[in-house]
Amino acid sequence: MTADWGFPSDLDDVSGEVAIAGVGEADHTKASGRTTKQIGAQAIERALADAGLTPRDVDGIMHTPFDGQQFGADDYRAHFGTTHEMWTSTAGGGMVWAGSAPHEAALAIRAGKARTIVNVFSVAWATQRADMVGGPGEVHAAELFKQNLEVPFGWFPQPVYFATIARRHMHEYGTTPAQLGAIAVACRRHANRTPAAVLRDKPLTLEQYLASPTICDPFRKEDCCLISDGGGAYVMTSVERARDLRRPVIEVAGVGVGNSRTRTYWAQQGDFTATPQVFAAPGAFRMAGLSPADVDVLACYDPFTIVSLMQIEDMGFCKKGEGGPFVEGTTLHFDGGRLPYNTHGGMLSHAYVLGIAHVVEVVRQLRGEAAAQVKDAEIGVYGGYTGPQASTLVLRRR
Amino acid sequence: MTSFRREFPLPDTEWPPTREFWSAAKRGELALPRCDACRRWRWYPDATCRFCGSASSTWTAVSGRGRLFSWSVVRRAFIPQLAADVPYVAGLVAIEEDPAVRIVTRIVDCEPAVLRIDLPVRVVFRPLRFAGVRGEVTAPMFVPE
Numbered sequence: 001m002t003a004d005w006g007f008p009s010d011l012d013d014v015s016g017e018v019a020i021a022g023v024g025e026a027d028h029t030k031a032s033g034r035t036t037k038q039i040g041a042q043a044i045e046r047a048l049a050d051a052g053l054t055p056r057d058v059d060g061i062m063h064t065p066f067d068g069q070q071f072g073a074d075d076y077r078a079h080f081g082t083t084h085e086m087w088t089s090t091a092g093g094g095m096v097w098a099g100s101a102p103h104e105a106a107l108a109i110r111a112g113k114a115r116t117i118v119n120v121f122s123v124a125w126a127t128q129r130a131d132m133v134g135g136p137g138e139v140h141a142a143e144l145f146k147q148n149l150e151v152p153f154g155w156f157p158q159p160v161y162f163a164t165i166a167r168r169h170m171h172e173y174g175t176t177p178a179q180l181g182a183i184a185v186a187c188r189r190h191a192n193r194t195p196a197a198v199l200r201d202k203p204l205t206l207e208q209y210l211a212s213p214t215i216c217d218p219f220r221k222e223d224c225c226l227i228s229d230g231g232g233a234y235v236m237t238s239v240e241r242a243r244d245l246r247r248p249v250i251e252v253a254g255v256g257v258g259n260s261r262t263r264t265y266w267a268q269q270g271d272f273t274a275t276p277q278v279f280a281a282p283g284a285f286r287m288a289g290l291s292p293a294d295v296d297v298l299a300c301y302d303p304f305t306i307v308s309l310m311q312i313e314d315m316g317f318c319k320k321g322e323g324g325p326f327v328e329g330t331t332l333h334f335d336g337g338r339l340p341y342n343t344h345g346g347m348l349s350h351a352y353v354l355g356i357a358h359v360v361e362v363v364r365q366l367r368g369e370a371a372a373q374v375k376d377a378e379i380g381v382y383g384g385y386t387g388p389q390a391s392t393l394v395l396r397r398r
Numbered sequence: 399m400t401s402f403r404r405e406f407p408l409p410d411t412e413w414p415p416t417r418e419f420w421s422a423a424k425r426g427e428l429a430l431p432r433c434d435a436c437r438r439w440r441w442y443p444d445a446t447c448r449f450c451g452s453a454s455s456t457w458t459a460v461s462g463r464g465r466l467f468s469w470s471v472v473r474r475a476f477i478p479q480l481a482a483d484v485p486y487v488a489g490l491v492a493i494e495e496d497p498a499v500r501i502v503t504r505i506v507d508c509e510p511a512v513l514r515i516d517l518p519v520r521v522v523f524r525p526l527r528f529a530g531v532r533g534e535v536t537a538p539m540f541v542p543e
Contacts, residue, residue, distance in 0.1 A: 141402065142402075144413060145416070145442045148410055148413055152409045153488055153503050153539075156476070164470050165468070168468035261448060267500050272467070
């Protein structure tokens with residue numbers, strides 16, 4: 001298949017310039033009555049405490065513009081009682097930006113715009129769901145081509161799109177429900193060891209998965225992510241400065257971003273069963289001077305099992321189309337699997353906080369302090385995804 | 399927070415970029431915009447052609463024949479307006495004129511068990527109606543050939 005349906009973003013080489021010096025997660029819950037900003041504030045407080053920094057030490061903040069409720073510079077100053085200037089960027093947050101924010105931050109730090117930057121993302125979609133507002137479906141229903149050419153036919157919301165993609169993947173490559181189930185089971189097993197995971201107390205076997213009914217076939221409920229209240233934050237600074245802080249230095253070794261020419265219109269994407277990781281991952285590994293074989297732990301934005309499977313293929317951890325057999329059995333398990341994957345449980349079983357907790361988890365793995373710790377993890381990767389774009393973030397313990 | 403039209407999820411048949419799609423359906427045709435410069439089908443109907451950049455296109459009827467590209471049998475009503483519709487088959491049809499163009503649609507008048515990828519299908523025109531929503535709109539749907 002010719003890969004002309006997308007393209008990589010042209011990024012500066014920032015390898016080795018910045019480190020993630022602190023990470024924090026808010027409480028991840030079902031509907032909690034909290035607001036998006038309250039959750040963001042808690043995540044930042046915890047990231048600062050982790051880094052050993054005071055609120056005044058942070059002079060840059062990154063978040064996403066997409067729901068208008070994110071914790072920004074004014075919220076930061078009001079919450080922490082400061083009046084200081086802050087560099088701000090809306091090229092941060094979760095999803096694809098949880099992986100690409102370190103590139104933007106490195107450029108800002110290089111240019112002297114900021115020294116220490118926090119990237120934050122939070123959602124209160126579980127709380128908001130009761131009012132039928134917010135959440136992933138609304139964003140898509142509001143898009144007018146989708147509203148007028150997709151939604152009227154019931155090809156909506158995201159579970160239906162990705163079930164359709166999964167069926168096509170099964171046709172093209174022979175992928176089976178049990179192989180999708182292996183991903184759900186591995187993620188749940190990791191969540192069962194992770195105290196902060198929403199589904200920490202709910203086990204899942206492959207037999208239970210296969211015995212459950214489909215909601216939009218070939219998907220079962222367990223192929224689909226949670227809807228949660230929660231969030232996370234991470235603090236970035238120069239590698240040089242990170243050496244003087246209290247935590248181990250987790251360096252940003254490589255960043256890549258890939259784009260789909262058909263944007264968020266999956267129905268028209270040239271390769272229907274691929275993600276823009278095809279265009280993101282090679283640049284990130286090149287920047288890092290590493291290859292997929294070097295990776296000790298992987299965390300991908302995983303709204304659905306098939307999105308995990310496609311990214312694992314598209315990032316080069318196995319050949320395209322061989323993801324099904326690759327993920328069978330214990331491949332993705334933290335304790336001895338060939339590719340420990342979403343070791344906190346991912347969005348299927350940890351929390352649907354859109355990837356920010358994935359980056360937090362990878363950092364913890366590389367520090368050796370994760371709940372489901374991969375032995376001697378030194379190189380970790382986050383795969384970010386939004387549909388129109390994907391990002392690859394390669395992190396390395398120094 | 400977004401506010402939706404009261405008729406949601408019926409399409410807005412007056413929205414200019416897709417108005418011709420819905421008016422063609424009303425007279426029993428499946429029509430798509432075709433680029434006047436490079437002659438490729440412009441789906442979805444962006445203002446400019448993503449292949450050649452031309453802004454000029456003409457809505458053109460197609461045969462209505464195609465192949466089933468993929469589908470899902472939707473058993474859960476993800477929005478309340480679809481409560482009376484489940485289970486239904488939502489899917490994509492690759493049109494005969496250019497299989498890279500996929501129409502989002504419903505597959506009707508058949509048991510899901512007969513569906514397979516690349517099944518030849520043809521267009522039919524059926525009313526879209528939703529629980530609790532006033533009005534209806536004629537829409538292109540597909541049946542096995």
